[in-house]
Structures are given as structure tokens and as C-alpha cells.
Amino acid sequence: MVKTSDMRWFKETFWAELKAATDGTVFDPDMVSAIACQETGSLWAPMRDKGLSKDEIVRLCCGDTLDAPNRSAFPKTRGHLEAEPRGKEMFNIARKALLDMSEHVPGYGFAKKRKNKFCHGYGVFQLDLQFFKVEPEYFLERRYEQFSETLGRAMRELKSCQKKRGLQDRTSITDFEFVTIAITYNTGRFRPNKGLKQGHFDGAKHYGEHINDFVARLRQIAVPNGPAVVVPDDGQTVLPPPHAPQATGPWLVVDTSTTTLRLRSEPEVSSPATKNVIADLPDGWPVRAFGTKSQNGFREVEADLSGTVFRGFAFADFLADATPAAPLEPITPLEPLEPPAKHAVEPVWMPRKSAMITKRTEQAGAHSLNEQGMPGRGGTTPEMLRASIHDVIAFLNPESTAQHARYAPRGRLTFCNIYAHDFCALCGVYFPRVWWMEGALGAIAGGSEVKPLYGNTVKEMRANDLFRWLADYGSGFGWQRIASTTELQNHANLGAVCMIIARRKNDGASGHVSMVVPETENHRARRLPGGQVSAPLQSQAGSRNFNYDAGRTDWWKSDKFADSAMWAHA
Incomplete structure (x- = not known):
């Protein structure tokens, strides 16, 4: 080496x-x-x-x-x-x-x-x-x-x-x-x-x-007269910077009045309709076009979502002219939609009584794991980071449902959210098991000190809640939105913590979150003939639990989901 x-x-x-x-x-x-x-x-x-x-x-x-x-x-x-x-x-x-x-x-x-x-x-x-x-x-x-x-x-x-x-x-x-x-x-x-x-x-x-x-x-080694570099702490990696904007055409704004606007990989509606959707653009969101012409009723545009530039095709009828008085470089979100400053709201964990131990062998509750001998993500090289992530998977072992009741589905209950939380926590990344309730957030914003009290100031987070949390707070806690499965898998292969998360249309039904993990000689992502990753290598709990599997291609684009996103954390 x-x-x-x-x-x-x-x-x-x-x-x-x-x-x-x-x-x-x-x-x-x-x-x-x-x-x-x-x-x-x-x-x-x-x-x-x-x-x-x-x-x-x-x-x-x-x-x-x-x-x-x-x-x-x-x-x-x-x-x-x-x-x-x-x-x-x-x-x-x-x-x-x-x-x-x-x-x-x-x-x-x-x-x-x-x-x-x-x-x-x-x-x-x-x-x-x-x-x-x-x-x-x-x-x-x-x-x-x-x-x-x-x-x-x-x-x-x-x-x-x-x-x-x-x-x-x-x-x-x-x-x-x-x-x-x-x-x-x-x-x-x-x-x-x-x-x-x-x-x-x-x-x-x-x-x-x-x-x-x-x-x-x-990339992490600085030299005299060279560019500035980011040197990660032990147990962390550095994500490559997002792609720079390329569009130079007119500025437009999403104008739907009611719903989000789908950004598609081709200028056509796929079958099923969600198959070629790469992102959903909020109403009022600024985008920049490539040229001035439409293709099959679509405009090719770029949009910045949570700091990542997405490029695709949006239905032209729902894009209005929004050329600003002064050029905007690069694409920036509107002021009300900017992510909060890092730790504008402090992370919260479910408090526990003294000497209380939360184990994998027990059914899940609101508490995080705190067993002795838990592994973590460590090292300063991609090889060391990958090895430690595999140690985390082996320890959590979600596919062993007979041994680890924490992740075993029962009745209509599944626990993808809890496995994702445990995975992230052991890897040193914040992904909440509980989060502040609206009243508590208001009090915190007003400068008050708020204690975490179950059902009073904090609530458990389901997959649908976590989807919204990432959109609202993820950037402030180091999460970076990713534009493609190929990019996401490569980040995982370098030792980053990566996930795919989808929100259900029916908010009472369960959404889903799956961790994307480093490939091994025995476990690999699925790729298309052109090399694009069609199904990343994943690890999850849910209706089906597994330590390593590529899963169903584009599961997050099922028409039962209202929206989906991919995220990575250094």
C-alpha cells in the first residue's frame, strides 16, 4: 500500500x-x-x-x-x-x-x-x-x-x-x-x-x-502554491464537489400554482409516469434553460436543489419567464427555501434513564442503540472507511430477524427508519430517531432552552418525516443531495454514508429509506450496458431485510411514492 x-x-x-x-x-x-x-x-x-x-x-x-x-x-x-x-x-x-x-x-x-x-x-x-x-x-x-x-x-x-x-x-x-x-x-x-x-x-x-x-x-493532500484542500477527521471522507452549472440560457421559474413540477431525464412522459423522473421542482423554484427552444413540449433546464445541480427536461407550459435584472451565477435557490445554517437547530436524542441499555435483540422504541462494543466508521483512507462500514453492517445484521428483533417486521410495522438511524449513528452521522415538534422549534427559535420530552417536545421520526427533515435540515447537518445513482454508489465506494429515501403519497402509509453501501467482490451494484448504476448496492430493514442486495431497480420511483431523493454524508 x-x-x-x-x-x-x-x-x-x-x-x-x-x-x-x-x-x-x-x-x-x-x-x-x-x-x-x-x-x-x-x-x-x-x-x-x-x-x-x-x-x-x-x-x-x-x-x-x-x-x-x-x-x-x-x-x-x-x-x-x-x-x-x-x-x-x-x-x-x-x-x-x-x-x-x-x-x-x-x-x-x-x-x-x-x-x-x-x-x-x-x-x-x-x-x-x-x-x-x-x-x-x-x-x-x-x-x-x-x-x-x-x-x-x-x-x-x-x-x-x-x-x-x-x-x-x-x-x-x-x-x-x-x-x-x-x-x-x-x-x-x-x-x-x-x-x-x-x-x-x-x-x-x-x-x-x-x-x-x-x-x-x-485530493486531501495540500502542497505549497496548490489549491486549498479539505482534510477530513478520522472516520470521515470528503465528497467531490457537486457539478458546476452549465446552462447559459434564460432564467425561468416553476409556475404550477398547485403541485411540484417533474424534472425528467428525457423530453417525454415515461411509462409508468415516474420512471424517468430525476427530481421534483417546487412551485416558484428558479431554473435556467439550455437555449430557447422546446423539445416535444419540454424545456431542458438546470435547477439547484439543496446545493446540487440537476439537469433534465421540464414541461414548458409550467415554466414562466423570470430573467432577473442582474445575471445570477451560479443557480441559487430562493431565500425562503435556503437550508438553515449548520446547527441552527441542535440535534436531539431520546434521553434515557441511567444504566438503560438499548439492544438489537429487543423490539425497537425511540431510543438509540448503546450496546457495548459497537463498531464505528473509522480510518483516513477509503479502504479503511469501507472496511469499517462493513463492520457496522455485520454488527447490525438486519437480515438476522430471529436474532435482532429491533429490525424484524411485525404485523404492518417495518423498521427501515430505525435501521437507517442506527447505521448512521454508528458511522458518526446525525440522522434523527426523534426530532423536535413544531412548538418546540418555535420556542428554540425564540431563544428558549427546551428539554426533549417524548410526545411533548419531541416525536419519533418515520420515513416520511425523515424525507422532509432532509429537505429542511439535512444540508445544515452535512448531508449533500446527489443527482444520480452512479454518483451515489461511487460516493459509497469511497466510504461516504449514502441513502435513498422515498415519501409515500398516502402520508399515513410507510415511506422507505435504504442505505447505499460500498461494493465488495461478492456484492455489487447492477449496471446498465452504458455503465450507469441502475440499482445501487443497498442494506436495509423493511418488508424485506438484507445486509447486501441491489434490490428492485428504481424502487423509489414506484407510483406509490410522492417524491424521492438520494443523499450522501462525508
């Missing part, structure tokens, strides 16, 4: 060169550094420990000694290489590169005794020797020993992979899109339906998963 100290050394040492190489491209220094970390990061620490200079470390970065039958690309063997023009010369260079590196890096002692062994990867970014056939001078002249040369060659390859991914006309890309380019860099192509589980597999993680983690970790 590449240590944070080595990542910091690389980023600080080569920041100026990385910045210059990526300016004017869709890439940035963190993205390119992630490739370096994956390709040669394991070599830096032992060489740094021996006091080698940065130039020596760059010169000695080589690797990949696998021959046929474990290698199918050119050159499969020493003989395969030597059969090419100047191949014997190249073998001597490749052999010496391996021997020089093995003097400083443990694990390569075999090189001296196995005289046919040589390296296939060269430079900090590991250009494969298969390119010797078309670029022999790069290898024969040992250009890869210079950082500027290996960086320049890597940038050329990344731009080629960007084109292969169909992203050549973009002015910016998301971190997730970069990872798909990096997988193409490693394998020559990206298979969307496999997600990040592709590329070289080291027995624990795939190349794509490593790059995804490296980018997230590098």
Missing part, C-alpha cells in the same frame, strides 16, 4: 511540472499523480528510505517482469524481444534496468539468478515495452529516465484514452470519468457494465478501484 507520506512527497516534488502539463486539459495534478501512485508508488518508499535523490528515483522506476504464459502482449519472452530489430540491445537495457532497481527495492532479489528476466514497464508512469515496436528510440535512448519525458508520454496516452472514451470534446471531467480513462490507460478499453472492477487485479483490488482511492486521497 502506498503511504500518504510518499504520495505527499510525489505531489510536492513534482507539483510545478504536473500543473504545467495539465493546464488547458481536462486533467489535473491529482489525477495524473494517481496514475503514478498506482504504477510505481510502491517503489518510492524503499528508495527514499535509502536517501536516493528524486532524479535517481525517477531513473530507477521500472517494473513488470512477467513473461509468457502470464503475458500475451509483445514481448512475451527474451527471445521474442531479441528477434526484433535492435532487440538484443533493448534486452540489455531492460535487464540492466531490472538489476539496478533490484539493488534498492526488496522483493526483486530473484533478478540476479534468473538471467532471462527483464522489465516490461518504464518510467514513473510505466509505459509498456509493447510500444517498442513503434517507438524504439524512446526506450533505446532511455528517455523514460527523465521526469519530463515520462510525464509527457503519459499525458499523450491519457489524451488518447480520453478520445477512446468519447470525452474528447469536454472541457472538464469528473473524478469518476477520469478513473474510466485510467482503466483505458491500463487495459486499452473500458467496459461500462463492469464499473471500476477492471484492470490489473492484485488479489485484493482492481486497477480502477486503486485509482479511484488514490484520487480521493490525493
Whole structure:
């Protein structure tokens, strides 16, 4: 595993060169550094420990000694290489590169005794020797020993992979899109339906998963003259920033007078009608259009909901002109609908009598769990955060309804809300089991100190209540609304606390909330042929309890629900 100290050394040492190489491209220094970390990061620490200079470390970065039958690309063997023009010369260079590196890096002692062994990867970014056939001078002249040369060659390859991914006309890309380019860099192509589980597999993680983690970790490392970074506390991650607004057309406002306006992924009403709905826009909400024309009676627009920009199609008849006197950049919600300041209202928990223990084995009430030995979300890397989330799931174990009565459905009662609360609480995230009643909120707003009293000042929160709580208070407690299941699953895979929640049309009926959790080798989300996540990996209690399952695709878009939303918390 590449240590944070080595990542910091690389980023600080080569920041100026990385910045210059990526300016004017869709890439940035963190993205390119992630490739370096994956390709040669394991070599830096032992060489740094021996006091080698940065130039020596760059010169000695080589690797990949696998021959046929474990290698199918050119050159499969020493003989395969030597059969090419100047191949014997190249073998001597490749052999010496391996021997020089093995003097400083443990694990390569075999090189001296196995005289046919040589390296296939060269430079900090590991250009494969298969390119010797078309670029022999790069290898024969040992250009890869210079950082500027290996960086320049890597940038050329990344731009080629960007084109292969169909992203050549973009002015910016998301971190997730970069990872798909990096997988193409490693394998020559990206298979969307496999997600990040592709590329070289080291027995624990795939190349794509490593790059995804490296980018997230590098984003948290500050360097002199670099951008400001957010360093999370132990047990927290950092969510990538929401997508920036792209619309430049006229400002409009939702004008329905009675209901919300559905924002759809295509300019058409789906069947069922909720299938292509990505958000519901409140009456009076500002949106910004793409262009001035309608498509099939719909306008393509962007809207900011809880700080996240949603892009889709809304029925044109319910959009009125609202061009302001001065340009509004970026999209901002109307004043009455802004989320409250963080902790404008303090969190509340159901108080308990001294020595009272609330257990998973007992039927649920208003109290939160407080058993001994409860796990929590911990660590400072995505890998550590994921592992601790899986520990939380194993501890709560909602599918074991015979053992854990707290989550077992009985009669018409189900307990998705309680499982979600317990999951969040153990992960260090506030998601209320009880919340202040209206009178108490008024008293708090007036400056009074209010005690939590069941049925007097606080009430239990059902899924429908929690849906409204997230809309009203979620942003103030660190929750960020997410625009797509693909984005939500990727946040979960980085160790964030994620959920999908839906509110019933019939407020007396139960809504539903399901936690979206990190994928494992045995449990994965479902993806469409284009790579979009159609069903995230979830963990829930409810009418059906499970620790891991992708569940029913688009369950939250059922016509029994009035509205739904996806949320993540760092």
C-alpha cells in the first residue's frame, strides 16, 4: 500500500511540472499523480528510505517482469524481444534496468539468478515495452529516465484514452470519468457494465478501484502554491464537489400554482409516469434553460436543489419567464427555501434513564442503540472507511430477524427508519430517531432552552418525516443531495454514508429509506450496458431485510411514492 507520506512527497516534488502539463486539459495534478501512485508508488518508499535523490528515483522506476504464459502482449519472452530489430540491445537495457532497481527495492532479489528476466514497464508512469515496436528510440535512448519525458508520454496516452472514451470534446471531467480513462490507460478499453472492477487485479483490488482511492486521497493532500484542500477527521471522507452549472440560457421559474413540477431525464412522459423522473421542482423554484427552444413540449433546464445541480427536461407550459435584472451565477435557490445554517437547530436524542441499555435483540422504541462494543466508521483512507462500514453492517445484521428483533417486521410495522438511524449513528452521522415538534422549534427559535420530552417536545421520526427533515435540515447537518445513482454508489465506494429515501403519497402509509453501501467482490451494484448504476448496492430493514442486495431497480420511483431523493454524508 502506498503511504500518504510518499504520495505527499510525489505531489510536492513534482507539483510545478504536473500543473504545467495539465493546464488547458481536462486533467489535473491529482489525477495524473494517481496514475503514478498506482504504477510505481510502491517503489518510492524503499528508495527514499535509502536517501536516493528524486532524479535517481525517477531513473530507477521500472517494473513488470512477467513473461509468457502470464503475458500475451509483445514481448512475451527474451527471445521474442531479441528477434526484433535492435532487440538484443533493448534486452540489455531492460535487464540492466531490472538489476539496478533490484539493488534498492526488496522483493526483486530473484533478478540476479534468473538471467532471462527483464522489465516490461518504464518510467514513473510505466509505459509498456509493447510500444517498442513503434517507438524504439524512446526506450533505446532511455528517455523514460527523465521526469519530463515520462510525464509527457503519459499525458499523450491519457489524451488518447480520453478520445477512446468519447470525452474528447469536454472541457472538464469528473473524478469518476477520469478513473474510466485510467482503466483505458491500463487495459486499452473500458467496459461500462463492469464499473471500476477492471484492470490489473492484485488479489485484493482492481486497477480502477486503486485509482479511484488514490484520487480521493490525493485530493486531501495540500502542497505549497496548490489549491486549498479539505482534510477530513478520522472516520470521515470528503465528497467531490457537486457539478458546476452549465446552462447559459434564460432564467425561468416553476409556475404550477398547485403541485411540484417533474424534472425528467428525457423530453417525454415515461411509462409508468415516474420512471424517468430525476427530481421534483417546487412551485416558484428558479431554473435556467439550455437555449430557447422546446423539445416535444419540454424545456431542458438546470435547477439547484439543496446545493446540487440537476439537469433534465421540464414541461414548458409550467415554466414562466423570470430573467432577473442582474445575471445570477451560479443557480441559487430562493431565500425562503435556503437550508438553515449548520446547527441552527441542535440535534436531539431520546434521553434515557441511567444504566438503560438499548439492544438489537429487543423490539425497537425511540431510543438509540448503546450496546457495548459497537463498531464505528473509522480510518483516513477509503479502504479503511469501507472496511469499517462493513463492520457496522455485520454488527447490525438486519437480515438476522430471529436474532435482532429491533429490525424484524411485525404485523404492518417495518423498521427501515430505525435501521437507517442506527447505521448512521454508528458511522458518526446525525440522522434523527426523534426530532423536535413544531412548538418546540418555535420556542428554540425564540431563544428558549427546551428539554426533549417524548410526545411533548419531541416525536419519533418515520420515513416520511425523515424525507422532509432532509429537505429542511439535512444540508445544515452535512448531508449533500446527489443527482444520480452512479454518483451515489461511487460516493459509497469511497466510504461516504449514502441513502435513498422515498415519501409515500398516502402520508399515513410507510415511506422507505435504504442505505447505499460500498461494493465488495461478492456484492455489487447492477449496471446498465452504458455503465450507469441502475440499482445501487443497498442494506436495509423493511418488508424485506438484507445486509447486501441491489434490490428492485428504481424502487423509489414506484407510483406509490410522492417524491424521492438520494443523499450522501462525508
